[in-house]
Amino acid sequence: MGESGEILDIKIADIKATAPRFHHESVALAHALTKLKHGLAEAGKPWGDDEQGEKFHKSYGPHVQQIEHATKILVAGLASIHEAMVDMADGHIDNEELIRSMFSRIRTGHDAKGDHR
Template sequence: MGDKGEILDIKIADLKATAPHFQTHSTDLAKALTKLRTALGAAGSPWGDDEQGTAFHRAYGPHVTQLENAAQILSGGLASVHEAMTDMADGHIDHEELVRAMFGRISVKGGESEGDGR
């Protein structure tokens, strides 16, 4: 058992306190992605449409799309970590109460475990 009677010694308060940070950073990243898309959209094609500009865009364009997609995935991932940590904390509370109830019915006498008469 943990220091405060926890059976599995998972710090539920830490999980619940940390989880919102993932949501905050997810939101921050989504805002940054919107700013990036807006700025790049406003810039248009400043490299021009000559041969050199076309070659640059052919190399540059796909990377912008990959960066935007990766940032979108990361933003969603951070949000899901927030949800998962919150669910894990809530589930752990329920699980710990179940384990405590199961083992609370067992008494130890003379080194042998005895059930609750079932």
């Protein structure tokens, strides 16, 4: 529980303000990956075709693919966090409105004359 005794202290404005950052970083990371892939493709095999160059590429090549794959997963993950935060904020607003409407229909047990029902 929070200090005020609330079980959930969700600040919708904070969620909505923070969510776009995940989208922005997802896009930035995707651009960085594209730049890396193009840069590596343009560089070709700067380590050469000799024995040392082949040994280097044998160790280096698979890691490039792993890095690209892992980065794609991170890009998708950041984008999904953005979407989830927006959905969570919207869902919380909808839930609060539903609860508010349910409790607004509850009577206190007394009619207008003060008689107990």
